[in-house]
Amino acid sequence: xxxxxxxxxxxxxxxxxxxxxxxxxxxxxxxxxxxxxxxxxxxxxxxxxxxxxxxxxxxxxxxxxxxxxxxxxxxxxxxxxxxxxxxxxxxxxxxxxxxxxxxxxxxxxxxxxxxxxxxxxxxxxxxxxxxxxxxxxxxxxxxxxxxxxxxxxxxxxxxxxxxxxxxxxxxxxxxxxxxxxxxxxxxxxxxxxxxxxxxxxxxxxxxxxxxxxxxxxxxxxxxxxxxxxxxxxxxxxxxxxxxxxxxxxxxxxxxxxxxxxxxxxxxxxxxxxxxxxxxxxxxxxxxxxxxxxxxxxxxxxxxxxxxxxxxxxxxxxxxxxxxxxxxxxxxxxxxxxxxxxxxxxxxxxxxxxxxxxxxxxxxxxxxxxxxxxxxxxxxxxxxxxxxxxxxxxxxxxxxxxxxxxxxxxxxxxxxxxxxxxxxxxxxxxxxxxxxxxxxxxxxxxxxxxxxxxxxxxxxxxxxxxxxxxxxxxxxxxxxxxxxxxxxxxxxxxxxxxxxxxxxxxxxxxxxxxxxxxxxxxxxxxxxxxxxxxxxxxxxxxxxxxxxxxxxxxxxxxxxxxxxxxxxxxxxxxxxxxxxxxxxxxxxxxxxxxxxxxxxxxxxxxxxxxxxxxxxxxxxxxxxxxxxxxxxxxxxxxxxxxxxxxxxxxxxxxxxxxxxxxxxxxxxxxxxxxxxxxxxxxxx
Numbered sequence: 280x281x282x283x284x285x286x287x288x289x290x291x292x293x294x295x296x297x298x299x300x301x302x303x304x305x306x307x308x309x310x311x312x313x314x315x316x317x318x319x320x321x322x323x324x325x326x327x328x329x330x331x332x333x334x335x336x337x338x339x340x341x342x343x344x345x346x347x348x349x350x351x352x353x354x355x356x357x358x359x360x361x362x363x364x365x366x367x368x369x370x371x372x373x374x375x376x377x378x379x380x381x382x383x384x385x386x387x388x389x390x391x392x393x394x395x396x397x398x399x400x401x402x403x404x405x406x407x408x409x410x411x412x413x414x415x416x417x418x419x420x421x422x423x424x425x426x427x428x429x430x431x432x433x434x435x436x437x438x439x440x441x442x443x444x445x446x447x448x449x450x451x452x453x454x455x456x457x458x459x460x461x462x463x464x465x466x467x468x469x470x471x472x473x474x475x476x477x478x479x480x481x482x483x484x485x486x487x488x489x490x491x492x493x494x495x496x497x498x499x500x501x502x503x504x505x506x507x508x509x510x511x512x513x514x515x516x517x518x519x520x521x522x523x524x525x526x527x528x529x530x531x532x533x534x535x536x537x538x539x540x541x542x543x544x545x546x547x548x549x550x551x552x553x554x555x556x557x558x559x560x561x562x563x564x565x566x567x568x569x570x571x572x573x574x575x576x577x578x579x580x581x582x583x584x585x586x587x588x589x590x591x592x593x594x595x596x597x598x599x600x601x602x603x604x605x606x607x608x609x610x611x612x613x614x615x616x617x618x619x620x621x622x623x624x625x626x627x628x629x630x631x632x633x634x635x636x637x638x639x640x641x642x643x644x645x646x647x648x649x650x651x652x653x654x655x656x657x658x659x660x661x662x663x664x665x666x667x668x669x670x671x672x673x674x675x676x677x678x679x680x681x682x683x684x685x686x687x688x689x690x691x692x693x694x695x696x697x698x699x700x701x702x703x704x705x706x707x708x709x710x711x712x713x714x715x716x717x718x719x720x721x722x723x724x725x726x727x728x729x730x731x732x733x734x735x736x737x738x739x740x741x742x743x744x745x746x747x748x749x750x751x752x753x754x755x756x757x758x759x760x761x762x763x764x765x766x767x768x769x770x771x772x773x774x775x776x777x778x779x780x781x782x783x784x785x786x787x788x789x790x791x792x793x794x795x796x797x798x799x800x801x802x803x804x805x806x807x808x809x810x811x812x813x814x815x816x817x818x819x820x821x822x823x824x825x826x827x828x829x830x831x832x833x834x835x836x837x838x839x840x841x842x843x844x845x846x847x848x849x850x851x852x853x854x855x856x857x858x859x860x861x862x863x864x865x866x867x868x869x870x871x872x873x874x875x876x877x878x879x880x881x882x883x884x885x886x887x888x889x890x891x892x893x894x895x896x897x898x899x900x901x902x903x904x905x906x907x908x909x910x911x912x913x914x915x916x917x918x919x920x921x922x923x924x925x926x927x928x929x930x931x932x933x934x935x936x937x938x939x940x941x942x943x944x945x946x947x948x949x950x951x952x953x954x955x956x957x958x959x960x961x962x
Contacts, residue, residue, distance in 0.1 A: 298329045300393060301345050301353045304382050305336035305360035314930050315870055316359045316382030318937035323386035336364065355393040357382070366399055367492070374399040383871055384904050418490065419529070426486035426528055427687045431661065433481055434683055435668040437474025442675035444468035451726035455717040475679060479507035479521060482686065483528035490532025491539070494556040498534065498564045502527025505568045509576070519576050520612025521682050527568060534560045576613050583617040595631065599708025600701040602632065603639035603742070607700030608693065610643060610678045610685065623717040630730070634712035637676070637729070638738040639700040640719025644680030645673035645739070646699045646746025647692065654751045656861030662687075673743075676720025684750075691757060695749035703742025710734035758864045813958040814928055817889040821845050823951045823958075824892035827911070835898050836860060836877050839913040843888045848915075854883035855915055869900030874936050875908035876929065879915050887916040889928060891958065893946070910936070910945055935961045 304316040317333040324331030334345045345368075350356070355373040358364050359382025366374060375396040381389060448464020449456040458465040480503035487499025505512060506523030519526070538556050547555065583605075590598055605618035622636040651658045651666030658666065665683055672680030685692045713730035716723050721739065729735050813819070822843055829835040840855045849855055858879040862868065869875045875898070890913045897907025914928050935941055941960060948954040 298354050299352055300324060300329055300331050300355050301349055302333040302357040303336060303360060303364050304333060304379060305364055312379045314933035315937055316379045318934050319383050319386040323390055327390060355396060357389050357393050369399045372399055422486045422489035422532060425489035426482045427683055429485040430478055430482040431665055431683050433474050433478040434679060437471045437478060438672040438677045438680050439668060440467055440471030441677055442672055444471060445675050445722055451716050451728050479503045479524040483524040486528025487531035491535030494552045495532045495535040497557040498560040499528050499531040501561055502531050502564050502568060509573055520609045521686055522609050522612055531560060531564050534564060580613040580617055584621060587617060587621045595708035596705045599635040599704035602635040603700035603704025604697045606636055606639040607643050607696040610682055626715060630713035630715050631711060633714040635704040635707045637714040637719035637723055638703040638707035638712060638735055640676050640678050641673040641739055642699045642703045642742035642746055643678050643696045644669040645743040647681045647684040648673060649743055649747035650750040653747055656858060657751060657754050674720060675722045676718050691753035692750055695746050695753060698749050699742040699746030702745045703738045706738035706741055813961060814889050817887045818891060820951050820955060822890035823954050825951060827892045827894045832898055832900050835911060839890045839892055843890050843915055846888055848885050848888045849883060851883040854881060855879055867901035869902030869908055871902045871904035871906060873906045873909040875900045876912045876932060880918055882918050884915045884917055889914050931961050
């Protein structure tokens with residue numbers, strides 16, 4: 280890539296019309312990269328003599344939104360994003376789609392490439408097919424997350440309605456939990472069942488939608504219905520469950536992408552996205568599922584049933600472990616259904632098998648819900664809220680409450696579920712727990728259907744704890760292998776705490792002592808009358824260091840947390856460090872250009888507080904461009920201020936730090952007052 284010596288083609292020096300470009304920047308974990316990419320693109324456009332308008336889609340919402348008139352006048356659009364961006368509004372324009380990191384590190388190259396980018400059709404796959412920049416793995420991941428996020432409300436609403444109806448209007452019978460037909464709770468239960476009926480079609484449909492846009496929604500949803508209710512639709516012996524819904528979602532999405540590439544006569548093109556593509560893809564996927572996928576699932580169901588029936592004379596602990604493993608594996612799929620129906624078929628002759636199944640059924644939602652509460656920082660806000668609902672559903676034997684977790688992290692969640700289910704089933708088996716109702720979870724004990732209630736609850740509790748601990752361990756292990764900062768006890772081991780006299784009240788010292796470290800008092804930078812205040816007073820001379828003593832990311836975060844404690848705004852230094860490291864585990868805050876902005880949202884701080892420090896030698900931070908961090912800002916805000924204020928600080932910093940001259944002045948400022956004078960430029 281070479282930069283032109285003069286204005287680019289279409290530039291103003293020759294009297295020709297200036298090139299007009301638009302851009303959209305977005306990142307999934309926050310807004311720092313979003314605004315950094317926006318600033319870099321804008322700077323590159325200004326340097327090249329090109330008109331540029333950039334829409335930012337950060338956590339704070341879309342800003343500088345592109346209008347219809349902007350799009351109409353544009354010569355091309357750059358999408359630098361790591362999450363789904365609606366591209367249909369750019370139909371007829373050249374669109375270049377790539378990652379947000381390219382917007383930060385290759386802005387001029389993107390401006391050159393967009394001139395020859397493909398023209399956006401009326402609809403386009405959100406995953407980046409034809410966009411010229413997305414990676415296959417990223418597209419698949421975003422599609423899966425799109426399906427999970429749309430599925431969660433159906434899981435929560437359906438599950439809670441079922442749980443409430445069972446608790447307040449259910450009756451125990453040989454058919455399970457039943458209701459008086461036509462009663463209020465009968466209809467509440469029916470509504471909950473309807474929510475669950477829609478769950479897998481929505482999941483599959485929105486996976487497909489993220490890949491192939493609206494033409495993929497119909498085949499994706501119909502494929503999801505086949506996965507959820509094949510026994511009714513074409514009389515199969517078993518449903519494929521949520522694993523089948525994942526398969527149909529991706530099959531539908533990629534099938535639509537392939538069909539879009541087929542060249543058709545011009546007169547057919549207008550009806551392709553609304554008639555031809557949905558019909559062809561639905562027929563192809565549906566018939567493929569019925570004739571190809573459905574038969575192996577039925578075969579698996581039949582042979583598993585025969586095999587399990589042949590094991591009913593085996594030792595109770597082995598049979599219980601196998602029942603628990605199968606119940607926990609696919610939560611409604613053929614493996615789960617096999618174990619459940621075998622147990623139901625033995626009610627009246629061998630109620631201990633149903634006792635094993637009943638103990639294993641609630642372990643998945645209870646375990647996943649407990650996991651979100653034990654290590655909250657490993658999970659997003661939405662996942663923690665879903666975890667609360669999963670705990671409630673687990674109490675009523677609704678195993679589907681764990682499906683969103685298994686769908687989002689199958690490699691970690693499914694093995695943990697199976698291990699916990701096996702533990703619960705084995706304990707119930709060896710203890711001789713019985714159940715006379717074809718249902719599971721603590722609720723069946725309320726109906727008097729369980730024999731050996733004490734050990735029944737011991738089995739459930741043991742399985743739940745095993746699932747929760749294993750899930751969190753596997754998630755943390757995955758993050759460590761990916762190069763994320765450790766968040767366990769080793770990372771948070773107490774170190775000597777360097778705190779100052781705070782505001783004269785000793786609050787900073789107290790915070791350090793409470794954190795469990797050895798306290799050594801040092802003088803805090805004096806607060807002179809009229810001292811410059813930066814970022815609404817959140818950053819002052821007390822929270823500036825001209826040279827960090829640390830040479831690693833973990834130690835630097837702790838050193839800066841201790842510096843923030845000198846303000847008296849930090850209740851617990853160790854907790855602040857833990858939260859900041861947990862945020863690093865989700866994705867590095869090393870933004871490139873020798874910049875890092877670690878941040879933490881925690882009630883370990885009483886008000887928003889920002890610190891700045893330099894590192895002459897640089898600290899390895901896992902930055903996007905491989906540079907070591909030499910300019911480090913640390914943001915800490917209470918949970919109550921974790922919304923707009925936190926994002927506003929990040930946005931202001933991210934934008935200003937893209938100014939090369941500003942960074943150079945920060946590097947060379949000789950002392951704290953000089954650093955503060957430079958930082959006052961942040962507005």
